[in-house]
Amino acid sequence: MSKLLRPKPLAIIIGFLALLVISILFVRVPLPTILLPGEAIPGLAIGNFKITNTFIATLIADIVVLALAFLAVRNMKDVPESKLQNIFEWIYEIFEGMLTDIGGKEKAKAWVGVFLTLLFFLLFANWMELVPGIDSIGYIEPVEKAYVEKGVTVGYQVKHLGPFITLTSEQVKLSNEEREAIKKEAEEVEAAGQEYHPHEPKGYVLTPYVRAATTDLNLTIGLALLVVIWSHVIGFRRLGGKYARRFALPVITGMKPIDLFVGLLEFISEFAKIISLSFRLFGNIFAGQVLLFVMAFLVSFLLPLPFFGLELFVGFMQAFVFAILTFIYFEQATHSHAGDEHH
Amino acid sequence: MIEILSPGLAIGLGAIGPGIGIGLLVMGALQAMGRNPEVAGEIRTNMILGIVFAESIAIYALVVALLLLFVGAPGLQ
Amino acid sequence: MAALGLNLNYLLSYIVNFFLLYFLLKKFVFPAVSQMLEDRKKRIAEGLTAADAARREAEEERKRLMAQLEAERAEAQQRVAAASAQAEKVKEDILAQARREAEAIKTSAVEEAEAEKQRILAEAHKQIAELAMLAAERVVRKGLDEKTQHQIIEDFLSQVSLN
Structure with missing residues (x-):
């Protein structure tokens, strides 16, 4: 307690309290309008296609990812001179190793690109909710x-x-x-x-003008659809007709009724995959954004600060979870159905 | 009245399960870490992943609550 | 669906957008990084092998030099041993000669002393005889005959020679 009474900590505490009082009494911010769909920006349209603020955010995230990636690989040296190249290689190695642990070397090599693209893109799309000016200009x-x-x-x-x-x-x-x-x-x-x-x-x-891209359901459902369909394509390519059997699609003679039931369950689980992937990502980022809005609405200074840290973590975690689940779905699609070996 | 109550119920009821789930998850992880601390790092990573998955169930409820609050349920307004 | 903002156009545009991004990264970025990592891994492996070979070579060189050094040392030792043996021999020779010379000197000295002794004894004999003659003369002068006188001298002389 005596430590807090020294001049410096005391001044900091008083400053914080003053900031809180000022923000509660004088600096009030409006609660932004919370809407689910991306909002079209008037005057910005390509033909019939109205460009929404979430679409602009998507483009910004694309540009950031591409710029960083190309800067990182531009004039690569064996002994890295740029920090960016170093970081990029480090990330690549870490995640390739992680995927190798999950699915083996060959699959990790094949799909580390999808994984990293999803990770980088979603990471910047998610973190855009934290950038000042976005959502407020x-x-x-x-x-x-x-x-x-x-x-x-x-x-x-x-x-x-x-x-x-x-x-x-x-x-x-x-x-x-x-x-x-x-x-x-x-x-x-x-x-x-x-x-x-x-x-x-x-x-x-x-x-x-700009709203975090993953707060648009179109993006998350689109990506979820894409990766689930992609996983089926991979399954068909690697297993051929065997893959269709898991869904009991061609009802082969001698198939037991239980197989039909399992196939039905597989069908349902594919839809559950799409729903859970897309709504997990959307929900976390959308709820995080609303959380930040409400906190700033209650007390404009200091109070939102810890939530920014939380959202930083959540943004990374959700991007990572989406990417790793995609990899796991791809990996699962290459396993033939558990029953096949026993037949 | 029901407009105000329903988002509250949605998130309130929806948070019970994940809450218990996260509690169990962390309990198991901490016990495992106590038993063999040499793999604590790996357990912690997997624990966080598990928490994220359990938490996303609460997030689904939160999304429903937010939808009810800000967009409104069809037929309620 | 409209309340959720779902719209097929947007959905497809996002999918296309992601595909484009993936295509660009897959085409230009990831191969470069993976190539670089692979090359570096290979080069490090090569470097390690080369270092290993160099170390082995150095080890062999060291062994060879050590063997050479060992041989030279043995040779030197041999040489030293030979030299010291020779020195020992020379010493022995010198000592033997010295001993011989000393022996000779000693023998000659003893002979000389013996000769001296004989000479002195002979001298002494003569002198004693003279003294005895002198003494006998004095005794005779007091009154002894020739025969007795002679007897006495004979006795005396035999006694002296016996001594």
């Missing part, structure tokens, strides 16, 4: 418009800071009557063939 639109398009009911008042507009923490909620009125007005305007613009917006909502 975007365009502002009236809450009425957002209600018509996305069903958002809570907006915020805005403040002009020079050329910039910022949301304040003053909440504006649309009451049930207002919602009805807005809906009616929007329908009338659209029936006349025009775009709906509220005359006097009560509040505004912010749609970020």
Whole structure:
């Protein structure tokens, strides 16, 4: 206790407390609008394909991964001069060794590329939720418009800071009557063939330009579908017709009813794989993002700090789990069905 | 009323199982580490992996809760 | 599904995006890294073998030199032994000669002493005889006949020679 009473620690503690008080009393941040789908950015579209903020994040993650990877292998030396090359080789060796432990040398060599691509891509996609500016820089639109398009009911008042507009923490909620009125007005305007613009917006909502890519279900389900289908392709390639037997697909004569049941279970487990892979990744990152939002909403300074550390860990862990499960699925697909050896 | 209650129930009930599961997992891992500390590192890695898997079940519940809270269940609004 | 934001276009675009990323990395990055690691492993193995060979060679060279050194040392030892044997022999010779010479000197000295002794004895004999004659003269002068006188001298002389 006496240690805490020395001037330096005391000053730090008082500073922290002051920061907490200031953040609670004066610096309040709005709770960002929490939406599941990636939000399309107006004016950014390729033909019919509207580019969403999660898609932009995906592209950023791609660019970061590619840039780091190409920088690492650009003019490689036998005795590494760049730290990046060193780190890259280290990572490659560690994970190749890990995969060798799981599936043997040949399989590790074949699929370490998929593993590392998934790991790097998901790692940067996940960690993007931690980068300042992402989720907080975007365009502002009236809450009425957002209600018509996305069903958002809570907006915020805005403040002009020079050329910039910022949301304040003053909440504006649309009451049930207002919602009805807005809906009616929007329908009338659209029936006349025009775009709906509220005359006097009560509040505004912010749609970020960039949102962590793995908070979009399309990405996680897409990747899960991809790797599960890929594992079946690998299974067919390596085992041929034997692989189909595991699902009791061609009902061969002499097959017992239990085999059909096992095949059915295998079918179901394939869907369970897709669901669990995609929702594990999505859920962790989405929930982590909401957690960070809510913590910053409660106390804007200090309180979110430990959660950033937690999310750093979770982001890595989920990327790793997704990649290692992919490898395990690939590896399992190359085993013939347990019953085959006994027949 | 049910709009407020349902997310709470979703995450509250959904967290029971994973909570018990993680407890059992860590118990087993710690006992194993106590019995043979020379493989403690390996056990710890696998324990963390297991925790992540158990935790993701709670995360599914959390996702459902968040969906109910922010997006709303069809037919409730 | 729409509430979850699921949309087939986006889903496919993400899959294509991932495939592109995988293709680029697989084509340009991973082979380079794995090649580099393999090359380095090979080179390290080669280096180790070379070092092993060099060490073995050095060991052989050392053994050879040691053997040579050993041979030279033995030779030197032999030479020293020979020299010391010769020296011993010379010493023996010198000692023998010295002993012989000493013996000769001693013998000659003894002979000389004997001759001296004989000479002195003869001298002494003569002198004693003279003294005895002198003494006898004195006695005779007091009154002894020729015969007795002679007898006495004879006795005396035999006694002296006996001594």
